[in-house]
Amino acid sequence: MAAGTDRLASPDRRRLLTAGAAVLGAAASAQLWVPATAHAAATTLPENVFSLGVASGDPLPDGVVLWTRLAPEPLNGGGMPQQNVAVQWEISPDPRFASSVRRGTATARPEYGHSVHVDVRGLKPGRDYWYRFRAGGRISPAGRTRTAPRPLASGGSLRLALASCQNWQHGYFTPYADMLAQDPDVVLFVGDYIYESGPSATAVRRHEGSGEPYTLTQYRNRYAQYRGDPDLQRMHARAPWVVTFDDHEVDNDFAGEVPQDPDKQTHDAFTARLTAAYQAYYEHMPVRATAIPNGPHIRMYRALRFGRLARLNVLDTRQYRSDQAVSQEGAQDPALTMLGAAQKRWLTDGLRNSDTRWNLVASQIMMAETDLLAGPGKLWYYDAWDGYQAERDALLGELASVRNPVVLSGDRHLTMISDLKRDFADPSSAVVGAEFVGTSISSNGDQDQAAFHAQWDPLKAGNPHWKLIDAHRGYHLFDIREDAVDAQVRVVSTVLKTQATARTLARFRVADGRPGVHKV
Template sequence: MTGTPRPDRRRVLTAGAAVLGAAASAPIWVPGPARAAVPLRLPDGVFTLGVASGDPLPDGVVLWTRLAPDPLHGGGMPGRRVPVEWQVAADARFTRIVRRGTAQARPASGHSVHVDVRGLRPATPYWYRFRTGGQLSPVGRTRTAPAPHTVGGRLRMALASCQNWQHGYFTPYADMRAQDPDVVVFVGDYIYESGPSATAVRRHEGAGEPYSLEQYRNRYAQYRSDPDLAAMHAHAPFVVTFDDHEVDNDFAGQIPQDPGAQPHAAFVARLTAAYRAYYEHMPVRATAVPDGPHIRMYRRLEFGRLARLNVLDTRQYRSDQATGPEGARDPSRTMLGAAQKRWLVDGLRRSPARWNLIASQIMMAETDLRPGPGKLWYYDAWDGYQAERNALLREFRRVDNPVVLTGDRHLTMVSDLRADFADPGSPVVGAEFVGTSVSSNGDQDQAAFRAEWDPRRPDNPHWKLLDAHRGYHLFDIRPDRIDARVRVVDTVLRPRAVPRTLARLRVDAGRPGVRLV
C-alpha cells in the first residue's frame, strides 16, 4: 500500500479509544475525599494518546498520559494548566484502590502527566487510570520490580527498537502483548525525524523534518496513535532510551549529521526541542527533565538479585564519529563520556545481581563488512570507538554474566563478545543480542539480504545468528540461564500479521557467550 494520506483527527481518536477498550469495562470513577468540584470545559478526546508506565521499582512505577484532543496539530488544549486525577488499583475493576492523587498537566510540558507512584508492593501487578473534565482515560496495567534482596524467580523481558512509521505498521507489538512480558526495554529510534514520503506505507505528518518543539510533539503523537504500540504501552512498563532518529540521524553530542546545513546554534535549538518532546512522551522520572540541550537518560534498574539493568546513553556524550581505521582506534575517542563510563564500570564491579544487563543503543560486537583480508567497520557503532569498547570488554571478565541488549541495525545479530576482536583467540566474555526492528526497513528482501551478508560471516565467526525479519526479542531470565526467543512477523505492510518464533537461543550462567538451542 502506497500513498496513504496522513491520519486525520477522527482516525487518531479512534485508534486512541481502542486501547483496552478505553475504560468501558471498569466501574465508574470512585472519588477521593474532599475533592474540589472545579468544572472543566475541555475538548472531547483528551486521552487520545492513551496511557503508559515505566521504570518499575520494587515499590513504585511512573505513570504517564498526555492530554491531546487534536494530537497532530499541537495537541489542541487550552493554554492553562489542568488538574488530572489518577488512581492505582490492585484489580482491573478498581474495587481495591491503593493509591490516588491529582497531577497538573501544564502547557509548558505539552499537557503531559508524569506520576511517580510509590508505596506499592514488590513484584505485583497494578491497574491505573486518569480522569479530567469528566473524561476517563483507558485503563493501563503495570507491574513493580521484585524486592531488592529477592533471590531466584523469573523475569520475562522484551527487547524492541527502531519503529519507522513510514516503513510499516507496528504489528510485532500485538504478539509481544500476547507473550505478556514483565517489562519492555526499548533501546532507541522510537520516532524517525525524516520528512513525509509519498510512497510510504504510512506517511509522516507535517511538511518536512521536525525542528521545533511543536513539530516534534506532532511526530510523537502520530507514532503514539498506532493501536498496537498504544496497547503494549497500556499492558506493561517500558524502560526506554533514545538513539539518533529521535533527534537527527547519526548525530554525536552537539554535532549534527550535516554541520554545513545545521549551524551549531540551530542544532542546539533542535536538540532542546527534541529532548523536551522526548521527555513529554515517555514514562520516565523527573530525573530526565531536560535542561536545554541536555537530558539525563543513563540510569540503573534492579530486578531483585536476579538482574541489574544498566541503561546507556550512547549519543549525548560521544566524540564525533571516526572517518577511518586510525580514528576508530584512537584511545581519546569516547562513546560514553568519562562520567557515564565511571558510573557503568562501578555499577558492574559492585553488582550483586546474577545477570548484568546493558542496554546499549548501538552494536558492541565487531562487524567486519569486508569479506577477506582487511577490515571495514561501521564507525557510528562501537567499532568506531574501539579503545573504550576494549576497556569495557576487559571489565566484563570480572563481571557475573554480562549480556548486552542492542538495537539500531534493523537486523537480528546475536553474537559472542570477545575480549579483543583483533585477536580471534581472545576469550569470550559475554553475549550480545542485537534486536531486529519493529518496522524499519519494512518487509526486507530475504534473498538479497543473504546475498549481501552471508559472505561476511567467515570474517565474523562470533556471529551466532543473523536475520532480517521484523519483530523483537523475548527473554525468560532465570538464575541458571536466559532463554531467548526471536519473535518475527510475516509482514509489517498490513495492520495484521502472523507471528512465529524464528530461533531459540540460550545463555548459561557462568558460561560466557550464547548458543542456538
Template sequence: MAGAASPDRRRFLTTSAAVLSAVASTQLWLPATARAAEPPLPDGVFSLGVASGDPLPDGIVLWTRLAPDPLNGGGMPDSAVSVEWEIAEDDRFGKHVRRGVAQALPEYGHSVHVDVRHLRPGREYWYRFRVGGQISPTGRTRTAPHRHSSNGNLRFALASCQNWQHGYFTPYADMLAQDPDFVLFVGDYIYESSPSATALRRHEGTGEPYTLVQYRNRYAQYRTDPDLAAMHAAAPFVVTFDDHEVDNDWAGEIPQDPDKQPHDAFVARLTAAYQAFYEHMPVRASSIPNGPHIQMYRRFEFGRLARLNVLDTRQYRSDQVTSQEAAQNPALTMLGAEQKQWLLDGLHDSPARWNLIGSQIMMAETDILLGAGKQWFYDAWDGYQVERNQFLAEFESVRNPVVLSGDRHLTMISDLRKDFADPASDVVGAEFVGTSISSNGDQDQAAFHAQWDPLMADNPHWKFIDAHRGYHLFDVDRRGIDAQVRVVDTVRQPTATASTLAALRVEAGRPGVELA
C-alpha cells in the same frame, strides 16, 4: 516474575485492545459537585492512551498526555489542568492503593508523570486517570522484585527502531500476547525523516521536525499506533533514545550535517527534541531536560537476579569518525568519562546474577569487508575501538555480562570476545542486537542472506543473523537466559502472523551464547 498468568492478568491481556478504545463512564472517584466545578475540556483528551515505566521495587511512573487534537499541537487550552489518578490491586479498582491529583502543564505539553511510591515489590497494579468527566483507558503495570529477592524469574522484551513510514507496529501485538514483565526499548522510538508520498504510512507535517511543536506532533502520531498503545498499557517500559529521536547519526552537539545546521540551531533542535521525548515517555523527574541536556543513563535492579544498566550513547560521544585509523584513536569516547566510570562501578559492585547493559548501538564487531582487512560501521562501537576494548577487558571480571542493543534493523546475536582482532581470544560475554519493529519494512530475505552470509567467516563471533521484523523475548533465571527471536511475516498490513525464528541460550557462568 514470568510464568502462568493469573486470571486477572489473562483477562487484561484479552481485553486490553478493547479497553484502549472504550473509555469507561462508571466508577468515578470524585463527588459529582467536584466534577461539575471543573472547566470543560474538549472531548478525547486521552487520545494518546496511558503508559508506565521505570519500575522500582516500591514504585512506578504512570504517564498520560492530554491531547484532544494530537497531530496539531495537542489542542489543549493554555493553562494548567488538574488530573486525577488512581492505582489499584485489581482491574475493577475495588482495591485502591494510591490516588492523587497531578498537574498537566502547558509548558510540558499537558503531559502527566506520576512517580508512585510505597508500592509492594513484584506486584501487578492497575491504574487510570480522570479529568473533566473523561476517564482514560486502564493500564496495567508491575513493580520490580524486592531488592533482596534471589530466586524467581524475569521475562522481558527488547525492542527498537519503529519507523512509521516503513510499516505497522505489528510485532507489539505478539509481544502483548507473550506477557513480558517489562519492555526495554533501546532507541529510535520516532523517526525525524520528512513525509514521503510513497510511504506505507505517511509522516505528519511537511518536513523534518525542528521545533518543540513539530516533535510533539511526530511523537503523537506514533503514539496513535494501536499495537504500540496496547503494549504501553499492558507493561512498564524502560526507554532510552538513539539518533532518530533528534537527527540521524548526531553526536554530542554535532549534527549529521553541520554545514546545514549551525551549532546554535542544532542546540535549539536538541532542546526541543529532548523535551518532546520527556513529554511522551514514562520516565521520572530526574529526566526533565535542562535545555540541550537530559539525564538518561540510569540503573534498575530486579532483585539479586538482574541489574540493568541503561546507557546514553549519543549525548556524550565524540564525533563519528570515517576511517579505520581514526576509529582507533584512544581519545575517542562513546560514553564520556562520567558515564563510563558509572558503568564500570555498576558492573563491578553488582550483587546481581546477571549484569545487563542496554546499549543503543552494537558492541560486537561488524566487519563488512569480505576477506583480508576490515571495514567497520563507525556509528557503532566499532568506531570507538579503544573504549570498547577497555570494556571487553573489564567483562572478564564481571558476573554474566549481557549486552542488549538495537539500531541495526537486523538480528545479530554474538559472542563478545576480549579482542576481535584475535578470533581465538576469550569469550567474555554475549550480545543480542534486536531487529526493528518496522524500520526497513518487509526485507527480501534471500537478498539479505546473499549479502550477509558470506561475511560470517569474517565475523566468527556471530551466532545468528536475520532481517525479519520483530523483537527479542528473554526468560531469565539463576541458571540461564533463554532468548527467542520473535518475528512477524509482514509489517505492511495492520495484522500479522508471529513465530519464533530462533531460540538461543546463555548459561550462567559460561560466557557467550549458543543456539538452543
C-alpha cells in the same frame, strides 16, 4: 518479574489471569469515577482528550511512573488551552478498581505539553497493579503495570521484551500485537522511537507535517502520530517500559552537539533542535523527573534492579560521544569516547559492585564487531561501537570480570546475535559475554530475504562470533532465570498490513557462568 513469595502466581498462571485484565479495566473505566479529594475541572474537556493512551515505566520495588498526555488534537500541538489542568490518578490491585491503594491529583502544564508523570511510591514489590486518569469529566483507558521484586529477593524470573527502531513510514507496528500476547513483565526500548525524516509520498503510511521536525511543536506532533498506533498504544498500557533514545529521536547519526550535517545546521540552531527534541521525548515517555531536560541536555543513563536476579544498566550512547571517526585509524583513536567520562565511571562502578546473577547492559548501538569487508582487511560501521574501539575494548576488559554480562542492543534493523570477545582482532580471544541486537519493529519494512543473505552471508567467515543474522521484523523475548537466559527471536510475517502472523525464528540460551550464547 518476581522472586520467591513476591510472585502472586506462576508466570503462566499470571498471564492467563491477566489476559483479559485490560478489557476489564477499560470496562471499569467507563463508570463515573470522581476521587473524594478531586477538584472539578473548570470546563469539560473533549471526549478524545486521552487520545495518546496511558503508559508506565521504570518499575521499582515500591513504585512506578504513570504517564499520560492530554491531547484532543494530537497532530495540532495537542489542542489544549494554555492553562494548567488538574488530572486525577488512581492505582489499584484490582482490574475492576474495586479498591484503590494510591490516588491523587497531578497538574498537566502547558509548558510540558500537558503531559503527566506520576512517580507513585508505597506499592508492594512484585505485584500487578492497574491505573487510570481523569480530567475535565473524561476518564482514560486503564493500564496495567508491575513493580520490581524486593531488592534482595532471590530466585524468581523476569520476562523481558527488547524492541527498537519503529519507522512509521516503513510499516505498521504489528510486532507489538504478538508482544502483547507474550505478556512480558517489562519492555526495554533501546532507541529510534520516532524517525525525524520528512513525509514520503510512497510510504506505507505518511509522516505528518511538511518536513523534518525542528521545533517543539513539530516534535510533539511527530510523537503524537507515533503514539496513535493502536498496537504500540496497547503494549504501553500492558506493561512497564524502560526506554532510552538513539539518533532518530533528534537527527540521524548526531554525536553530542554535532549534527549529521554541520554545514547546514549551525551549533546554535542544532542546540535549539536538541532542546526541542529532548523536551518532546520527556513529554512522551514514562520516565522520572530526573529526566526533565535542562536545555540541550537530558539525563537518561540509569540502572534498575530486579531483585538479586538482574541489574539493568541503561546507557546513553548519543549525548556524550565524540564525533564519529571517518577512518580505521580514527576508529582506534584512544581519545574518542562513546559514553563520556562520568557515564563510563558510573557504568564500570556499577558492574564491579553488582551482586546480581545477571548484568544486563542496554546499549543503543551494537557492541560486537561487524567486519563489512569479505576476505582480508577490515571495514567497520563508525557510528557503532566499532568506531570507538579503545573505549569498547576497555569495556570488554571490564566485562571479563563481571558475572553473566549480556548486552541488549538495537539500531541495525537486523537480528545480530553474537559472542562478545575480549579482543575482536584475535579470533582465539576469550568470550567475555553475549550480545543480542534486536531487529526493528518496522524500519526497513519487509526486506527481501534472499537479497539480504546474498549480501551478508559472505561476511560470516570474517565474523566468526556471529551466531545468527536475520532481516525479519520483530523483537526479542527473554526469560531470565537464575540458571539461564532463554531468548526467542520473534518475527512477523509482514509490517505492510495491519495484521500479521508471528513465530519464533530461533531460540538461544546464555547459561549461568558460561560466557557467550548458544543456539538451542
